Amino acid sequence: MPSKYHDMVELDSNEYIFGEEGGRGTPASVFFKKIANMSQKSSKKSKPKPEPSESQQITVGAGRSHAEHISAISDAQNVKKKGKKKQTSSERKQEHKSSSGHAHHLANMAEHNDSSPYFDLDDDWDTNFESTIIPKANARSISSSNTALSKPEPSEIAAKAERDELNSLVSRILKFQTALSAPTVDIDQLRNLSWSGVPPDLRPRTWMHLLGYLPSTAERREKTLAKKRLEYFNSIEQEFGNEGSMNQSMWHQIAIDVPRTNPHIKLYSFESTRRSLERILYLWSVRHPASGYVQGINDLLTPFFQTFLTQYVGTKKVEDLDPQQLTKEELDFVEADSYWCLSKLLDGIQDNYIHAQPGIHRQVQKLEKLMTKVNSELIAHFKSENVEFMQFSFRWMNCLLMREVPMTCAIRIWDTYLSEGPQKFSDFHVYVCAAFLQNWAKDLVNMEFQDLIIFLQSPPTQDWTEKDIELILSQAFMYQSVFKDSMKQ
Amino acid sequence: MSDEYDFLFKIVLTGDSGVGKSNILGRFTRNEFNMESKSTIGVEFATRTVTVDDKIIKAQIWDTAGQERYRAITSAYYRGAVGAMLMYDISKPETYENVNRWLSELHEHAVPQIVIMLVGNKCDLKHLRAVATEEAQAFAEENKLLFIETSALDNTNVELAFQRILTEIYHQHVEQNLLHAEFGQIKAPEGPTINFTEPAKKNSGGCC
Numbered sequence: 001m002p003s004k005y006h007d008m009v010e011l012d013s014n015e016y017i018f019g020e021e022g023g024r025g026t027p028a029s030v031f032f033k034k035i036a037n038m039s040q041k042s043s044k045k046s047k048p049k050p051e052p053s054e055s056q057q058i059t060v061g062a063g064r065s066h067a068e069h070i071s072a073i074s075d076a077q078n079v080k081k082k083g084k085k086k087q088t089s090s091e092r093k094q095e096h097k098s099s100s101g102h103a104h105h106l107a108n109m110a111e112h113n114d115s116s117p118y119f120d121l122d123d124d125w126d127t128n129f130e131s132t133i134i135p136k137a138n139a140r141s142i143s144s145s146n147t148a149l150s151k152p153e154p155s156e157i158a159a160k161a162e163r164d165e166l167n168s169l170v171s172r173i174l175k176f177q178t179a180l181s182a183p184t185v186d187i188d189q190l191r192n193l194s195w196s197g198v199p200p201d202l203r204p205r206t207w208m209h210l211l212g213y214l215p216s217t218a219e220r221r222e223k224t225l226a227k228k229r230l231e232y233f234n235s236i237e238q239e240f241g242n243e244g245s246m247n248q249s250m251w252h253q254i255a256i257d258v259p260r261t262n263p264h265i266k267l268y269s270f271e272s273t274r275r276s277l278e279r280i281l282y283l284w285s286v287r288h289p290a291s292g293y294v295q296g297i298n299d300l301l302t303p304f305f306q307t308f309l310t311q312y313v314g315t316k317k318v319e320d321l322d323p324q325q326l327t328k329e330e331l332d333f334v335e336a337d338s339y340w341c342l343s344k345l346l347d348g349i350q351d352n353y354i355h356a357q358p359g360i361h362r363q364v365q366k367l368e369k370l371m372t373k374v375n376s377e378l379i380a381h382f383k384s385e386n387v388e389f390m391q392f393s394f395r396w397m398n399c400l401l402m403r404e405v406p407m408t409c410a411i412r413i414w415d416t417y418l419s420e421g422p423q424k425f426s427d428f429h430v431y432v433c434a435a436f437l438q439n440w441a442k443d444l445v446n447m448e449f450q451d452l453i454i455f456l457q458s459p460p461t462q463d464w465t466e467k468d469i470e471l472i473l474s475q476a477f478m479y480q481s482v483f484k485d486s487m488k489q
Numbered sequence: 490m491s492d493e494y495d496f497l498f499k500i501v502l503t504g505d506s507g508v509g510k511s512n513i514l515g516r517f518t519r520n521e522f523n524m525e526s527k528s529t530i531g532v533e534f535a536t537r538t539v540t541v542d543d544k545i546i547k548a549q550i551w552d553t554a555g556q557e558r559y560r561a562i563t564s565a566y567y568r569g570a571v572g573a574m575l576m577y578d579i580s581k582p583e584t585y586e587n588v589n590r591w592l593s594e595l596h597e598h599a600v601p602q603i604v605i606m607l608v609g610n611k612c613d614l615k616h617l618r619a620v621a622t623e624e625a626q627a628f629a630e631e632n633k634l635l636f637i638e639t640s641a642l643d644n645t646n647v648e649l650a651f652q653r654i655l656t657e658i659y660h661q662h663v664e665q666n667l668l669h670a671e672f673g674q675i676k677a678p679e680g681p682t683i684n685f686t687e688p689a690k691k692n693s694g695g696c697c
Binding site for chain 2: 357390453
């Protein structure tokens with residue numbers, strides 16, 4: 001059994017199972033530079049700039065990027081060296097707000113234990129996992145029970161837990177980095193790593209590998225990419241070259257849907273974004289006449305477009321980016337890569353979009369069947385209220401929950417789906433929908449028909465972070481392990 | 490709060506993609522309007538309660554996706570509906586031309602006595618008008634439809650449109666004794682088809 005399975009079982013009861021901390025990061029190069037600085041115990045001060053606007057950007061509040069955690073540590077070290085006891089800047093507050101508050105504990109750690117090694121880069125992720133969660137749980141129970149303990153001090157335990165957790169993050173990123181830089185990328189290894197989330201900076205390349213868009217052998221990569229991109233450009237020229245031959249009704253539908261795509265994210269309000277999305281969607285649609293363009297496919301394109309843009313602007317800024325700030329070549333590449341990856345994704349779920357949408361009907365039925373096993377009380381309640389699964393879960397299937405959770409969460413879900421292969425977008429997705437529904441079950445059983453439907457149409461996930469979605473994913477994994485066989489019958 | 494009602498009427502919103510179905514619903518049920526709201530996938534739902542002849546009527550409104558591909562799922566919602574708002578965009582002639590297709594969809598799947606209202610939306614776009622009020626009005630009369638022009642954007646006639654269709658449904662059913670008050674719902678009648686009388690509407694449906 002792959003080690004991740006072991007993780008998952010544990011994970012169900014513990015949110016730290018996935019480890020991945022932040023939704024957004026800084027470029028990998030900066031990150032690794034910071035690690036290098038640290039290990040050399042560089043006295044150079046690399047203070048993270050407090051950016052007030054940034055705290056607003058971190059809408060999901062999942063915490064800071066790895067690089068920031070690390071620079072926070074080096075800050076703490078530097079502060080100590082200079083004899084200052086306090087870290088006062090606003091970033092400290094920011095760290096507190098984050099769910100784990102690494103910097104705070106790390107600052108304590110620096111004060112308590114100067115000789116402690118901060119990083120064990122060879123640390124094994126799985127081993128680390130154990131040591132990460134256990135002390136943390138202890139620390140909590142100690143503080144909550146108010147028991148007076150002399151040794152070790154709770155802050156030390158907490159600090160160790162935080163340190164271990166951070167170590168495992170670093171180790172994880174390094175594993176991704178190593179896997180991706182191998183002459184021949186080991187896709188299985190990459191899949192195993194990706195199940196628990198891909199570091200934002202490495203996501204574009206990881207996704208391209210997982211989808212089979214990027215060849216695993218290094219020497220073929222450049223050539224293949226160039227070829228695919230050229231193919232895309234030529235196709236665009238061909239399809240858009242003669243306006244008279246365009247499929248007008250298809251074009252019309254795309255043209256009215258693109259301005260309605262993610263209207264809450266600034267990136268999608270810019271003309272250059274819209275032109276790119278139109279071209280991609282139109283080309284895909286005319287090349288796949290069995291389904292053509294179906295509303296909702298526009299949603300599925302956006303995680304690719306947004307993720308691939310981060311190669312040029314970093315993950316933090318992408319949602320406010322006017323893509324015109326990129327060079328034409330860069331934007332063309334993003335567009336071409338998005339097209340091909342969308343195609344790969346849709347290849348696995350075409351049944352969802354062909355006539356009568358049989359794929360979606362199958363999945364809705366499967367979800368209902370699964371829920372009778374997961375929570376028969378809820379199902380009985382639905383029946384008594386005449387709630388049908390089709391009424392609320394059609395869109396869950398059609399847009400892969402993208403309409404129900406924030407973009408960062410959707411992207412995180414895709415890490416896991418992609419790690420299991422494109423067909424998992426229909427298979428594992430049903431289990432995720434079940435976990436998602438079960439998440440609200442306690443509220444739902446007390447609601448009447450109309451409140452139920454209205455609630456499920458817009459569940460309160462606005463403030464969800466990757467941690468929330470990771471709990472759903474681990475729950476889904478558990479359902480899959482338990483019910484997979486009986487679902488086949 | 491929302492549970493007190495005398496009758497529950499199910500209404501569907503249909504019509505081409507982009508004519509403003511979701512926005513008229515948002516305006517009526519939440520007094521909201523989004524210039525760029527997301528496209529509707531499948532069917533979405535909202536409710537509002539209004540008073541008609543001292544009776545409290547709860548309108549349960551199903552907003553359907555306009556795209557052809559969703560026809561299979563959306564048409565399933567026509568079945569239980571006692572009213573339908575068939576919408577077009579007064580600035581987009583093709584959305585008006587498609588009204589006939591929507592009408593046959595409704596006639597195929599809905600109960601025969603369903604009350605249908607033809608709604609010309611976006612009447613704030615005066616300078617872009619491409620469908621004459623008189624033409625649509627004549628079409629509506631010919632096909633025994635209620636008719637009104639609305640603007641979800643500037644909130645013209647939205648309230649009136651819903652009030653009128655709900656009143657019409659209520660009256661039709663009172664006349665024909667179709668109300669099953671003990672269930673607080675209208676049931677599809679059994680037995681022979683009941684023909685609708687011409688909706689009583691003297692006032693012009695135009696808004697601008």
